[in-house]
Amino acid sequence: MSRPTGNIRLKSARVAAGYNSQQALADALTEAAKGLGIRGLAIGVRQVRRWESANPPWPQPDCQRVLTHMLGQDMESLGFTPPWEATTESPDRVRRNLITTTVAAVGLAAVPTQTALAVQPASVAADFTAVTRSHRRLYWSVAPATLYPSAAAHASLGCALLPETAGQTRKLIAAALSETWLLVGRIEFFDLREPDRASDTLLRALQAAGEADDPLLGAAVLAHTAFIPGWEGRRDDALERMVAARTYARRGQASAEFEAWLDAVEAECETRCGNSRTALNLIRHGEDTIAAGSHHPNPEWMDWFGPARLAAFKGNTQLKAGHVPQARATLLAVLDELSPGDAEQATVVLGDLAAAEAAAGNPGESCQYAIRALDQLAMTWYATGMDRVREVRKALAPWQHEPCVRELDDRLYSWSTTVSALAR
Incomplete structure (x- = not known):
């Protein structure tokens, strides 16, 4: 065997960095040189x-800089022999030894660098992403x-793998890590009602999106962070984050539904801050955006929004604005359109329908919808849905x-419901 x-x-x-051909690496190096501020550097496959x-x-100094940046290893580790004598240490190696000695002398823990760790194979990106994709689907059926x-x-x-990867593999790991942190943050905020923890988690998601250089993921994370001040009535903070989210969305060529979702998020924040008219205008803009369409596809990970979800936002805003008949009609239409996998959203819509009937002076119908929401919550817990029932x-x-x-109270304060609410 040769x-x-x-x-x-x-x-x-x-x-290992995800470049399966020499041409792919050459193209990536040329593109990376622009990002590093190296002008006029073009690296060919030869x-x-x-x-x-x-x-x-x-390699020439500029090529060395791009190679080590893209592949995460020093020149000697990449198989290059320096032109100076083997007995003479290179300036970079002397500098590294000096730093290591100094850190050890003052008793600080050395931060592991990319070159000090094993380099993972390119297959690790697909493997890690597959688990992320599975968690995305499991969210809709698992508590x-x-x-x-x-x-x-x-x-x-993912945090442990990221320093052990480079190039395209590192970007793929970072994107999947950002999505995972986003899922964790959504659970913390919407399901577990822990906004402070969600704020920290979403910051990690934004950092990972930056590592992946994925502006759409960044926009999604920023929009989720807007919910936190928005639900607390801090309008200025929420709108500042929405401006940032829309800026990132423009860089990432957002789809029509993604742009409409941004309108819905901002409308939710405006509604919570008492600005129902502004919120309704935003939702109307979102409806027009979806109707106009776009040639940009939805990102694979955006599985939490569609026309029915936008209508649910609309029904809640109409309710808060005092437009009870319109809210009832909107929410009933949404309830008919929801799929079996939209259990969490169903609890919110049922809660809003109960609120609409209470506002219309129909306590019997209101209690029926609230009890249906509790039935669904018994199977799929959702803190936001329980909040609606309490309201x-x-x-x-x-x-x-x-x-x-009194029948609603018996259900609302049953042993299982009370224990579940206090435990969460």
Whole structure:
């Protein structure tokens, strides 16, 4: 069996970084040079072929900078022999030794660098992303509190893998890590009602999106962070984050539904801050945006929004604006359109319908919708849905001695419901 020849170290690092051909690496190096501020550097496939030969020439300084940046290893680790004598240490190696000695002398823990760790193969990106994709689907059927530890542990794995990858592999890992942190943050905010923890988690998601250089993921994370001040009535903070989210969305060529979702998020924040008219205008703009369409596709990970979800936002805003008949009609239409997999959203819509009937002076119908929401919550817990039911019960105070309201209280304060609410 013949042994492979040439610069195997560089070839292995290239493949591990996700560049399966010499041409792919050459193109990536040329593009990366622009990002590093190196003008006029064009690397062709012939140059890469020479570097992967049995006796590779020592690259020029600008090429060295781009190679080490893209592949995450120093020149010697990439199979290049420096032109100076073997007995003389290179300036970079002397500097590294000096830093290591100084850190050890003052008793600080050295931060592991990319070159000090094993380089993962390119296949690690597909493997890690596959688990992220599975968590995305499981969210719609598994109880969020059950899924939460697994998703958080997967994010920890991604943080450990990221320093061990480079190039395209590193970007793919970072994108999947950002999505995982986003899922964890959504569970913390919407399902577990822990906004402070969600704020920290979403910051990690934004950092990972930056590592992946994925502006759409960045826009999605920023829009989710707007919910936190928005629900607390801090309008200026929420709108500032929405401006940032829309800026990133423009860079990422957002789809029509993605842009409409941004309108819906901002409308939710405006509604929570008492600006229902502004919110309705935003939702109307979102409806027009979806109707106009776009040639940009939805990102694969955006599975939480569609026309029915936009209508649900609309129904809630109409309700808060006092447009009860319109809200009822909108919410009933949404309830008919929801799929079996939209259990969480169903609890919110049922809660809003209960609130609409209470506002219309129909306690019996209101209690029926609230009990249906509780039935769904018994199967799929959703803190936001429970909040809606509690708000309805407050609105039913004028009828609290009616049999229908007492029946709702029996359900709302049953052993299982009370324990579940306090435990979460």
